[in-house]
Amino acid sequence: MITSTSQSNSRAVKALRKTAVILVWLLLWQIIATAVNKEILIVSPVVTAKRLVELATQGEFWLLSLMTLIRIIKGYLIGIVVGTAAAVLTANIKIADEFLKPLLSVIRATPVASFIILALVWIRRDNVPLFATSLIVIPIIWANVTQGIYSADRDLLEMAKVFGFSKRKKLFKIYVPSVMPFFFAGCSTAIGLAWKSGVAAEVLSLPSLSIGKELYYSKIYIETADLFAWTVVVITLSMILEKLLKKVLSGIGGRQ
Amino acid sequence: MSILIKNLSKSFGTNIVFNNFSTELPDKGIVHLRGASGSGKTTLLRILSGLEQAEGGGISGLESKKIAYVFQEDRLLHELSALENVSIVSNEEQARFWLGRLGLSHELNKKPPQLSGGMCRRVAIARALAYRGDILLLDEPFNGLDAELKKILSEILMEVSTKALVVLVTHEQGEADIAEQTISIDG
Structure with missing residues (x-):
């Protein structure tokens, strides 16, 4: 008590x-x-809040936010799936590791803006944020999952070999528990970066119905209050998503 | 069929552990491996279990033999209960039986971090016993056990040795008294 x-x-x-x-x-x-x-340079928090309330009363505000959210979550999930698959592949097959390692280094070293501009040439503008978000998430998850696989307890792997564990048993009883903390850490790090790159990609690719497009137009028309209000929206959504993710991950971690 | 170890050679870098080592192990009974610390007792167990490869010589008679191993460390899966740690190599019935014989009937659902060192040792022993191997390799199995439990384990090993080969590594001569044969490894 x-x-x-x-x-x-x-x-x-x-x-x-x-x-x-x-x-x-x-x-x-x-x-x-x-x-x-000078409101053109910086607006006060009061003005920002007022503008935010005005925006929130319009139906389009919620639709734009939802569309951006969906785009970024989609890209994030694709990044997680591809990053995990690549890690499993490269940790187990030496030739795949040698072949894909340079690609990982290139993805890591290339500025997001370059990817976004290239993607604008290659794919439909609506899919550019999804592509950019995935590319940011993939190397983080790839590196973390690989580290988790390599961190699997050698003693336990020897024990599994002696007692004839099946591949499935080895995977779920030794590798998965070893990888999970690294995977969770990767997911947490990646979500913030996914937001930043996703919104940046929206600003450059201007997909219909997106926060990025609103940010771009507020810059073009020098509507600083809008710029601040939409930035607050991006920060708030990012924080909510991060908190939700942490809850989900700790829920999964607790069950294990 | 007995196990023949012939001209076994093994070294780690410049450290020669075995140089033309030869011996014979029966297919049943208890064999005590004796030797100073670092003489190669654990290495021999690892070679017998297939975890280490010899550089020269060979071993015959191991073909199609099931080998159970109690490592120097317990090597338990921390996310699983004691019962699950044992049944993962056999079945629940066997797991309950051996954990019960080793005095762990009331700890079946506890995970290794919730168990004492001696209890973890017993779970590792129960796992090897439940596996029902033709050969049971034991590396310091009595570590962390009190006198009563050492007696119980000795009795179990004598029982098992009527059907399987038990290879025992221990530094305590008293613990090795149950062995019918002693092999000295001088490294």
Whole structure:
């Protein structure tokens, strides 16, 4: 009882601290906006909030946000599937590792913008964000899953060999538990980057119904309030998605 | 059919572990492998189990023989319960039987991190026994066991040795008294 009360107290203190930090930052933002006093350069948090409320009352706002969300989640999931498959392949087949390693290095080293511009030439503009998001996610998952496979306990693998474990048993009882922490860490890292690259790809490819397109037009028409409001939307969605993912992953991790 | 080890050679870098080592193991009974620390007892068990390859010589009589191994470390799957760790190499009935004989009937559903060192050792032993191998390799199996459990395990090993070959590595002479044959490995 005493423990639960002190736990809830410390949680309340933590939340209070977090709120205070956010308020200080908002205050700083307000002070800078007031000092600059040019809405074309920087709008205040109050103006941003007002614009956000205006946007949120329009049906299109929710549709645009949903479409961007779907695009990024799709690209993220494709990246996870391809990255995992590539890791399994390269960790098990030496020739595949030698053949695909340079590709991994190229993907890692190439700027996202280059991929986006190339993709604009190759594929339909609506699919460019999906492509860019996948390309960001693939190397992260690929590297993490590979590390997880190589980290499988050698002693347990020897034990499995002596006791004649089937491939399936080896996979689910030794490799999967070894890979999961690396996989989860990769998924967490990749989600934030997926958002950044996905929205950047939308800004450059301007697919119909996208947050990126709105960001682009707010820049073109110098509507700084819109730019700030949409940026707040992107940040909020990214944070919600990250939190949701963490909950899902800890749920899966807890079940194991 | 007995197991013939002929002119076995094995080295790790510049460290020569076996140089033309030869011996014969019966197909049943308890054999104690004796030797100083680092003399190659564990290496011989690893070669017999197929985990290590000899560089020279050969072993005959191992063909189609099922080998169970109690490693120096327990090598248990931490996500599985004691019962699952044993039944994964046999079946639940066998697992319950051997865990019960080793005094773990009340710990069946506990996972290795929830068990003491001695309990984990017994789970590893139960796993090897439940596997019902033709050859049972035991590397310091008595480690972490109290006198009562050592006695129980000795009795079990004597029982098993009527049907299978038990190869025992231990430093304690008292624990090796159950052996019918002793092979010295001088490295």
